[in-house]
Amino acid sequence: MRGQSYLGRKKNEFINKEERKMEGRCLAESCQKSSKLHCTEIDEGKREEIFKYFWGKLDWKERKIYVKSLAEVSDVKRRRTEAVQSRRSASLCCFLCVDGRRLRVCQRMFLSTLGIKQWSFLKWVGRREESPEKTARVRVRTEERDFLKSFLLDLPKVPSHYCRSSSSKMYLEPLFRSINHLHSQYKQTCAANGIQPLSRQVFSNTFKELNLSLFHPKKDQCDTCCAFKAGNIEAAVWEEHCVKKDEARAEKESDKQLANNTTLVACMDLQGLLLCPKLQASALYFKMKLGVHNFTIYNMASHEATNYLWHEGEGGVSANEFASCIVDYLETHPTYTEFILWSDGCGYQNRNLVLSNALLKFATERKKQVTQKYLQRGHTQMECDSVHSVIDRKLRNRDVHVPAEYAAVIRGARSSPKPYELKYVDYSFFQDFSKVNICKSIRPGSKVGDPTVHDLRAVRYNVDGSMEFKLLHSDNWQPFTSPSLRKTCVSVAPLYTSPQKIKALKFKHLQELKHVLPKDFHPFYDALDHE
Template identity: 40%
Template sequence: MLVISLYPSVKKMFLETLGLGEWSVKSWVETSHYGTPSSGAETNSRRLPRKSQNDSFITTFLEKLPKLPSHYCRKDTTKLYLEHEFSSYSDLYKAFVDYSKTQNTAPASRNTLIKWVHKKNIGIFKPRKDRCDTCVQYESQNLILEDWEQHRTDKERPQKEKNDDKEKAMQGVCHVITVDLQAVKTCPYLQASLLYFKTKLVCHNFTVYDLATNQCTCYWFTELDADLQASTFASLLVDYLTKKYLQNAAHIKPIIIYSDGCTYQNRNSTMANALLSLSRQYNVQITQKFLIKGHSQMECDSVHAVIERKLKNKNIEIPNDYYRLTGEARQNPFPYEVVTPDFTFFKNYSADLVYYLIRPGKKSNDPTVTQIRALQYEQGLITYKINFDQEFAESPHRPRRTPNDINQFLQLFEHKLPIAKKKYDHLQEIKTKISQNYWPFYDSLPFKWVFIIFIFPCFLFIFLL
């Protein structure tokens, strides 16, 4: 205790005269030696290890959180998104504070944590759609007015095209559908801090919506059944078109498919060859139309929003909970149809391609795949449009042969896809938080064994005589 503390009036006068704070004076006195303060170098040497320790602790925390690549932006960015969907940075900081308590460590500030989140190129909000580059430029005032007016016209044209096609579908002239993949879901999904640091089973929902009838089918599958290659999406779309529109030969009508321009999912040679084979087998005209990046609002988005509201504050213990809640999400005009394919469902449409490329050009300055606005499949040929106002043009690439019958494609997977051993171990820990009725499901999951092979160098000595 300082002697001056025994005389409150003297202490007050001393502090006010020099304009000092009480805690500052106490700190100086406690860290001094007979009135001589410690040197700046010594003070800095005591502070640096703490900062370094905080940074290391935050880095460890962030590295432990499981992450996923963005579904929509993976082509243009290396940013990873946290598997557990935090509602805000405050929510993430709360998890960090809880983690710090378990490690008996004083947590760093919220701003410090956010700084490291940005430094590590980590996102807590998964982007539902790519943002339009032109709109971002306009918002930043880096775009001239003439270019903005042209962009407004360009972005409104695809929506007008979709509305016109919807009118035709309502009149019974054709079938028009929209397709999209919902944001990644994980299982189990519980309100427990234990899950922050554990990898979980990944689930996907591929949605198809009929604009004329409002019928909607949700194809739910897990990472055990399929990955996200082009043949996976081609298998789902071919199944829907075949069962919904091509069973009755007397009532076959042209089919129009609207989607975003995601290349690995919708706009690629594998999907194109699958639809070409389907078109030839059933003698039906199939057209794919692609909406502009950042302006690909579709009816599927409203389906996903309805499902998200149904899932809010719900615990998901096994994938079947996603399937059940999706079926309950809408009642009028009728519930969503839920289909749960397993690994035997998917076909390999990337083998033995008729068209190796769908690019509308061959030279360096010719249009690229991402500029395609529409692809049409009819009579064994692929035609394309660069904009909706032009006529379909024949592909510059020649077909190699006649398309296969759709039933001739081989199975894509021979067995369930194993998960990583680390994920399997994490799921064994997580399952203790759910009902024991579901434990056998997680016990039966296939996983990859990791073999570590040690190779000892062998030295060969050659003696020259």
């Protein structure tokens, strides 16, 4: 993985694998005369820098991304003769980055500089050329391919919570540990239906073609940082991103020092989707289950955590549900005169007009100042993540039959400094703040090119009904220029008047799962309202 020499194995014999080396440069006369290729402009020192960066700074996955970003695939523009059937299906253009410039080079120069073979290169860029005879040997029968697609499409899925605006991927419910685990379940299903299972490689390719992924919707790494590491964005863009990240972290640490008897500083986030029932039975793999949501607000000074728990039969995950939880939390702490709330920038959850109107209504009626602050995208680690981590550990290898058992686990997940507080809420808890039109808009600008809602880094709601914002945490507060619709607050109505109906297919699946549940829990699933 580091390009060093190692002892490999071929069949039953051990062989020595040589270390990766930068090979000699391209000396072809055609490259020297070509006006499109810049092989001669890159000296040996620059080639050495590229080679050391490729094998010394990047891991194996990043090397693949790096190679793909420097190779352009296009259709063949000219074929020499129509009589001869060529195996060449695409044209490849290779580039090397030198002093911030992408210089086109021949393929030999590209491969020799990076120290990789053509086989790996063609495989990584997705244009590995194979003979017609070999293609015929690996061709998959239509019946087997159709069964594989049917297997994958029938698995229950959930949309990405953290990236739904930027990703169309569908995520399998969090039941499978890896692709290998999923493939093993596929082979068992094939055996039960008398179908010859396809290989792991064909399975993985089909999985990607269907735009599916295992349930990892919360981004572990920052897209901007990964793109810079792979050489796909300019240093100036990445440096600006890092400044914003460091400003947000420094601001959060500064706010923690401000916490006292009159100022409450908290962070909040929604835990990854919980499913019910949660069992080890294989019957759950192919059935839709009830979604359970846990929204956590964490006091960064006292380390107290309040968890709001509900399932999809009682409420959804719109801005009104989260606004109801946040306002309830603020109202249960009447001794404080100022609140500072930290969160990520999830639009429908933390940065929207519904929540802003709810907080402005609270600030004006209770005469309390409320400030919302947002962390930089891709770097949203917060103290409330530790609560979710503790809960996940307690749930490991534990069966959950009904949502109320999640409540029991959360209450007993921590003992010091004090147990987590839990509010197991139903449909009557949620309020409809969408009709509270005190504020018209939270967009800082009004014209094309002006800052948008996504550029907000902080919003402050004052007791006199005014609102202020920051585009950088280091900026001074600026007043919103959008006029308010009215200064008087309106009363809010209940969001729901009855439990929410779940989909008919999900209710059918939950009924079918009762045979793996103790009979004591059957009445809960029978009572669920459905379409």
